[in-house]
Amino acid sequence: MRAILIIVAGLMLPAVTWGAGGGHTYPDDRIEIDWDDKAAMQRGARTFVNYCLSCHSAAYSRFNRVGQDLGIPDEVVRDNLIFTTDMNGDKTKVGALMKTTMTPEYAEQAFGITPPDLSLVARSRGVNWLYNYMRGFYVDESREGLGVNNGVFANVGMPHVLAELQGLQAPQYKTVTDSHGNEQEVIVGFELVKAGSLTQSEYDKTIHDLVAFLDYLAEPYKQTRKNVGTGVIIFLFVFLILAYALKREYWKDVH
Numbered sequence: 514m515r516a517i518l519i520i521v522a523g524l525m526l527p528a529v530t531w532g533a534g535g536g537h538t539y540p541d542d543r544i545e546i547d548w549d550d551k552a553a554m555q556r557g558a559r560t561f562v563n564y565c566l567s568c569h570s571a572a573y574s575r576f577n578r579v580g581q582d583l584g585i586p587d588e589v590v591r592d593n594l595i596f597t598t599d600m601n602g603d604k605t606k607v608g609a610l611m612k613t614t615m616t617p618e619y620a621e622q623a624f625g626i627t628p629p630d631l632s633l634v635a636r637s638r639g640v641n642w643l644y645n646y647m648r649g650f651y652v653d654e655s656r657e658g659l660g661v662n663n664g665v666f667a668n669v670g671m672p673h674v675l676a677e678l679q680g681l682q683a684p685q686y687k688t689v690t691d692s693h694g695n696e697q698e699v700i701v702g703f704e705l706v707k708a709g710s711l712t713q714s715e716y717d718k719t720i721h722d723l724v725a726f727l728d729y730l731a732e733p734y735k736q737t738r739k740n741v742g743t744g745v746i747i748f749l750f751v752f753l754i755l756a757y758a759l760k761r762e763y764w765k766d767v768h
């Protein structure tokens with residue numbers, strides 16, 4: 514009886530935690546990451562160093578390692594992905610960790626919070642969340658200094674750093690009644706109020722590629738791991754057949 518209760522409780526747990534985190538978020542789209550599409554990841558790396566590294570680190574990765582994994586030669590990494598200098602004022606070396614030059618003290622002052630390291634964010638948040646988050650900034654004049662809010666991360670402390678690409682969008686609301694009978698205003702759409710340099714589909718693609726890069730960053734060995742995994746399964750299967758044949762051989766005189 515106790516075992517059954519534990520199992521039932523276990524089955525309910527995801528529902529409970531999901532309900533607690535619940536609430537409406539917008540946008541709510543899904544993406545597929547193609548792990549063989551290195552070109553997409555290269556474009557994402559470019560966006561990352563241009564627009565994110567000024568505040569966020571990816572301090573578990575080195576520039577040249579990223580280059581190797583994504584098929585970018587060291588000279589190209591040096592000329593196109595590194596814009597920072599080290600403590601002596603020399604250009605950051607290709608073997609250096611991808612660290613932001615912003616000090617935590619400065620960040621604390623400017624944003625009230627240190628922008629988190631993004632090395633593992635694709636794992637902690639998931640690729641769909643990231644895709645929606647980077648497309649979820651909308652105009653909100655009540656947010657002093659930032660002027661924006663986010664449909665996925667309410668009252669986020671990050672500015673809309675890609676506004677020049679995406680433009681600015683205003684939310685469209687709808688009133689819904691939740692399961693407790695409370696009326697609630699939720700965002701159901703966005704309307705572009707100021708154009709950016711990209712069209713919407715170009716912007717979506719830019720974000721897709723950026724997320725592909727973050728996904729790679731969070732698990733650089735994923736591709737290798739998949740290949741090894743397949744090999745191991747095949748090996749175990751072959752071994753199973755051999756073991757079975759051996760067992761029959763050993764036991765054949767006993768019966």
Ligand code: HEC
Binds near residue numbers: 569647669670
């Ligand atoms: C001007 C500084 C700045 C830049 C540039 C910046 N961010 Fe941020 N970002 C922040 C701050 C500050 C936070 C913390 C927000 C909070 O917790 O309220 C944050 C939070 C985040 C989060 C949420 C992390 C989490 O799990 O809570 C993600 C994801 C993120 N940023 C991605 C990016 C990406 C991708 C880029 C580049 C396109 C970028 N950021 C550029 C300041 C910045």
